[in-house]
Amino acid sequence: MPGRPNLLSGKRKYLFGLILFLFVSIITVAFSLEGNDDFDISRREVLLRKIGHExxxxxxxxxxxxxxxxxxAENEYLISFEHDLTFQPDSLVSTTRRLLSQDPLARDYVVNVLNCSNSSVAYGxxxxxxxxxxxxxxxxxxxxxxxxxINIKFKSTDGHTAKNVYLLGSLPFLAFVGFLFLRSVKPQNTPPKEEQQTGMITLGPVLFDANNRKxxxxxxxxELTGTxxxxxxxxxxxxxETIERSRLQKEIWEDEGVIVGRSLDMFISKLRKKLEPYPNIKIVVIRGKGYRLEISA
Structure with missing residues (x-):
């Protein structure tokens, strides 16, 4: 059946390309999350400086x-000043809330105003x-x-956790796609190279000329018919080896667009009759599965 190996090869390349594309996409998205986190943290430091300015x-x-x-620390910052200052708690709370609302990672935080001399908490x-x-x-x-x-400590964000979950969560999906890929490229028995070139396949005492259907x-x-x-x-x-009935139907009649179950039975029956003179070659029905070509010595 010329063209079949090329078709399988094309499917393998397609599946391999799909897996590679999915893997690269997942890695790219995961690390873009990390890149966004770095930007937000840099932006946070600017906002903290603005709090001090106000x-x-x-x-x-x-x-x-x-x-x-x-x-x-990982989520802790310290704002300090050149000279002494005074502050109103109301204004401090309002200022930090207003400015840090612009930080997407600052959902929960604790603010402590420390005395420079002994780091005791003056207000928090x-x-x-x-x-x-x-x-x-x-x-x-x-x-x-x-x-x-001004000491500001933020609750740990989920940025890195989200990236790890994204990466780890994608592994089962990639494994599933890989499983499908491996199934699709399951090696099949092929005749020796010289038989592929000449179309002559040895079946016990019988020589099968696939090109000339004999x-x-x-x-x-x-003589054999084309089918x-x-x-x-x-x-x-x-x-x-057992060949599934569905596979035979698909490979023989798929290109014609119509699959008729009785057609397969009819051709199997005709083929059996032509093999009757050769007792070492039999097509055996495997109930509920398909057929098997048994070749004995």
């Missing part, structure tokens, strides 16, 4: 500097994504001018 303005200081924002509060869980105290009480640092024994020939030859060729490629 606190100085609210304190009446428009000249001194906000010192570089320090990242002291907690903001949650659910406002009912906010913890805010001492509103309306102005704090004295002193050296303060069975040859001791110089005597038995009989195609059916026998499928059996000849997998001798002593």
């Amino acid at each position: 606190l100085l303005l609210q304190s009446g200081d428009n000249k001194s500097r906000v010192l570089p924002v320090k990242k002291i 509060y907690a903001i949650s994504q659910n406002k009912k869980d906010d913890i805010i105290t001492c509103m309306g009480r102005a704090q004295p001018s002193a050296c303060y640092m 069975l040859i024994v001791n110089g005597q020939t038995t 009989e030859s195609r059916v026998l060729h499928i059996f000849a490629l997998s001798p002593n």
Whole structure:
């Protein structure tokens, strides 16, 4: 059956390309998530610096500097100032809430105002994504001018977790696609190279001339029809193996667009009669599965 190996090869290339495309797509999306996280974290540091800037303005200081924002832990930052300042808790809460609302990763966080001298907490509060869980105290009480640092600790984000879940969650899908790929490329028995070139296949004492649709024994020939030859060729490629009925129907009649169950039975019956003179070759019915070409020594 010329063209069949090329068709299978094309399917293999298609499936391999599909798996490769899916793998590259998953890796690309996963690492784009990480890239987005890096951008959001850099943006967060700018927002923190702006919080410090607005606190100085609210304190009446428009000249001194906000010192570089320090990242002291994975999700913890420290804002410090060049000079002393005073602050209103109401304004501090309002400012941090307004500016950090622009940070997509800042859903829950704790703010502590620390004394520079001993890092004791002068004032603190907690903001949650659910406002009912906010913890805010001492509103309306102005704090004295002193050296303060603003410590802001964010709840761990799900960015890296999401990336890991995305990667790990995709593995079963890739494994499933790979399983389908391996099934589709399951090696099939093929005749020796010289038989493929000449179309001559040895079936026990019988020589099957697939190109000329003949069975040859001791110089005597038995003619086969085109369909009989195609059916026998499928059996000849997998001798002593069960060939599913559905496979025979698909490979023989798929191109014609119509598959009739009785047609297969009819051609199998005709082929059996032509093989009757050769007792070492039999087409056996495997109930509920299909047929098998049995070749004995």
